[in-house]
Amino acid sequence: MGMNERETQSGAQVAKVTPEFEAQAEDLISRYPVSRRSATLPLLHLWQNTFGSIDDSGVEWIAARVGVGPVQVVEVITFYPWFRRKSAGRTIIRVCRTLSCALAGSHDIKEKFCQAVGVDPHSHSHGFGAPPPTAPDGEFSVEFVECLACCGSAPVALINDDLHERIQPEDVPAIVKKYQS
Numbered sequence: 001m002g003m004n005e006r007e008t009q010s011g012a013q014v015a016k017v018t019p020e021f022e023a024q025a026e027d028l029i030s031r032y033p034v035s036r037r038s039a040t041l042p043l044l045h046l047w048q049n050t051f052g053s054i055d056d057s058g059v060e061w062i063a064a065r066v067g068v069g070p071v072q073v074v075e076v077i078t079f080y081p082w083f084r085r086k087s088a089g090r091t092i093i094r095v096c097r098t099l100s101c102a103l104a105g106s107h108d109i110k111e112k113f114c115q116a117v118g119v120d121p122h123s124h125s126h127g128f129g130a131p132p133p134t135a136p137d138g139e140f141s142v143e144f145v146e147c148l149a150c151c152g153s154a155p156v157a158l159i160n161d162d163l164h165e166r167i168q169p170e171d172v173p174a175i176v177k178k179y180q181s
């Protein structure tokens with residue numbers, strides 16, 4: 001087995017799994033000594049944050065590590081809209097559409113973001129692990145999400161890991177500019 005190849009319990013080799021990734025995964029799994037399967041969600045986050053999406057190799061690798069079947073891992077991925085089976089844009093703009101933000105104009109804000117980054121404002125993710133609508137150049141994805149727990153400063157959007165609050169439509173171009181490479 002090569003330096004960067006790690007074997008799943010089912011025998012599949014996942015070339016992109018590095019020793020560093022292994023160590024991070026083992027650390028997460030060790031936090032659930034009673035039930036390894038409880039590490040499924042943290043491992044899904046780790047995989048997606050590291051590789052951009054959870055492909056078949058990720059499903060198999062995680063399933064083997066937590067001792068469940070691959071179909072059970074796919075069920076978790078398709079239940080939570082956060083997870084995706086294919087990569088999204090380098091920057092992901094998530095606009096809250098729950099009540100406070102909707103009343104404060106989040107639909108208009110999302111449309112402005114779509115226009116600013118070249119995403120069709122009328123396209124929607126079909127869920128079940130599908131990536132959010134993405135610009136043709138692959139730089140940005142834009143999607144609606146549910147409450148981001150900052151209702152008092154609506155409307156809000158999460159851009160990668162940054163929370164933006166009290167967004168006004170005229171703010172959008174300057175916000176997007178910060179994320180353009």
Ligand code: FES
Nearest residue numbers: 096101148150151
């Ligand atoms: S309703 Fe948008 S953050 Fe809660």
